[in-house]
Structures are given as structure tokens and as C-alpha cells.
Amino acid sequence: MNVSIKELEDLVRRSDEIMKHIKTHIFSPDGEKHFKKTFKIGEASTLIGRHPATIREAEKQGAINADRTGSGNARGFSLEEINKARRHFNTLPRLGTDEEAAVLAVQNFKGGVGKTSIAVHLSQWLAIRGFRVLLIDLDSQASATTLFGYTPDMDIDADDTLLPYFEGEQRTMHYAIRDTQIENLSLIPANLQLYNAEYMVAAKHDQRPIYSYLPQGVEDIKKDFEIIIIDPPPALGMLSINALVAATSLLVPMPPRMLDFTSSLQFFNMLHETLEEIQGHFGQQITYDFVKLVTSKKKQRTSNERFARAEDDILELARKVFGKEYMLDSIIYESTAIDNAASEFKTLFEIQGQTTGYKSYRMAMASIEAMCEEVLCDLLASWPNLKSRIKAA
Secondary structure (H helix, E strand, O other): OOOOHHHHHHHHHHHHHHHHHHHHHHOOOOOOOOOOOEEOHHHHHHHHOOOHHHHHHHHHOOOOOOEEEOOOOEEEEEHHHHHHHHHHHOOOOOOOOOOOOEEEEEOOOOOOOOHHHHHHHHHHHHHHOOOOEEEEEOOOOOHHHHHOOOOEOOOEOHHHOOHHHHHOOOOOOHHHOEEOOOOOEEEEOOOHHHHHHHHHHHHOOOOOOOOOHHHHHHHHHHHHOOEEEEEOOOOOOHHHHHHHHHOOEEEEEEOOOHHHHHHHHHHHHHHHHHHHHHHHHHOOOOOOOEEEEEEEEEOOOOOOOHHHHHHHHHHHHHHHHHHHHHEEEEEEEOOHHHHHHHOOOOOHHHOOOOOOOHHHHHHHHHHHHHHHHHHHHHHHOOOHHHHHHHHHO
């Protein structure tokens, strides 16, 4: 069979038709994503930072309103109402005048380690808790953008990405920031054409340091956010280098499988060499508030046979060598719940009812939330004023 360029063009057209069909059926009736999750009074109390009785009293006074949802006509609070309550009680988590936004890069130079899933789940979790979050999709594969309900190269043009900024056509990154279906969560999307930025940055290396684009862009916008999360490409290129220099902290997903584990070890070697070269050549000092490995995509073992124990052995070794200083306690397990949600362009936080067994859903949710709690704890270490206000709430 011979396939010409013209026939490949037809293949692209057919692929676009499939994507349009998928979006129409998943996001019907308007083809757009909506965040419809409601929170029971106990959940709302935790998120708002006030006792349930206090929230009920505010509801009686008309400061907030509960919705009637479900077949049982149960009462629940939308995220919009929860944020209204936070404003009413002054419990929105906002930085002090002497505190700066955190810039967290979720990075590994190997693909398939759960990088994008972690970045998107973490950004949503933090936004649901009231933080102003920006997710920067810096990967031309645009998986994070897709999880927000967009079809790259169909819904997203090159001008919607950071390509114009890297080309010098835009002076700041403000133009690319867009709201999402979750209040407090913004997105800078990506598409395939963003890959051209790799060449643009490299071609201009004699005019401007290759690492300087994203750090400057982040500096210009960070006053509008508490947390900026970057999802870079799974390779050591110009965009990844920019992400590594712009970041104030790193989160490194690491599946406890031998090839992924050794690849993660190589990541630190390449990271050290790259940053050392930047510091030596450009005189740019680079430090991180924290660098943490997170165990990702671990299989839930039910057998004692040799291969079933291999991941446990690798994980035990990693914890022994890296310790709590460089490794989160939480484990992100391989999960049909996460996979099923992703098949509908969703995360666990967007599921209305379980798309898989309840046990699988709860285990997946528990592992994701444990990871998010640990990351937040590390972030708060750099924000003593905000930490004390949250503790007092």
C-alpha cells in the first residue's frame, strides 16, 4: 500500500471528524466542559474553613446558597458558592505582601510516567481549595490542554499558545492566559505548533540566553497567582530548560519499574549538568525550594511471584536512598478510575458518579489527594504568613 502526502491530508481530516464527534458526545449538548461537582456540608466546611453550623447560619442570612442535587434532592454547594463563602468569611488563601507565587515544574525527561495527569490533578485540587492557579502547557503534544476540553490544532491556534511570546511577537504572556471551567484555575494551552519554539529559541541563542524566555514571562504574570504549574515536554530541549530555570520547585514522577527508575536517575544527572552549565556560562544562580520524587503508576500487587515483587523492591530502594528529603510518601497507583476518567477528557475531580468500581475510585482518589496534600505542605513552607492564616482558619 502506497500512501501519498495527499492521502495523509485525508487521514488528518478524518481524525478531525472523529475528535468533533467525541467532543459532541462527551460534552453535550454544547460541546464544552463544565464543572458541575457539588460538595456536601462536611466537604464544604473543610474547604471554606468554617464550622458547618457557621455555614448554615450564613446560608440563612443569604450570604451563600446550597443547591438541590441528585435523585434524593440532597443539598450541596457548588464551587462558586464555596468561593462566595470564602470571600464572606475572608478565608481565601492569598499570599502576604512579602510572599511570592510558587512555580512548580512537573518534569521527567521520559514519557509515560504520569507527568500530565499529576500536573492537571494537582492544579485542579489547589484551585478547588481556593488558590489562584495557572497551568502552563509547554508540551506540544498538548495532553494537559486536551484534559481541559480543547482539541489542539482545532480549538487552539498557534497564537493561543506561547509560540508568539517565544517568537517575540508578544511582550508578555498575559494574552495566552484563559479561564477554565474551574473557578480560580487558568490555563495557557498548547498545540503541535508550539514545537516550533524549540527552533526559535535555539536560533536566537546569540541574541538572548536560551533559558531566559519563560523565567521573564513568569515574572511578569506571577502577581496574579499563588501557584504556577508547568507541564514541560518529556525531553531535554529548549522549552524544558526554560521550565527548569523558571521553576522554584520540581516534582519528578517516577514509576517504580526498572527502565523508568533508571531513566529518573539519569534525569537528575542531566538536570545537574544542564543547570551547572547555565550557571557557569551565564552566571545565573539557580536554587529550588524543594525537589521531590513522587512514585507514579505503581501497580497494585496481589501476587507474591517474583515480577510482582520487583516494583516493591525498587520502591523500597528508592525510599532508602532518597529518603523523605527528596521523596513523597504518597504513591499514585495505576488505576482504571483515572484511565476511565481520562477517556472522557476528565480527571477524578470532575467525575459525576464513578465510571468504575467504587473501591477503585476511592483508592485512586485517596492516592491523588495524599500527593496533593504533601505538595501543598512543601509549598506552605515557603509561605509562613499564609501557612499561619490557613492554620488559624
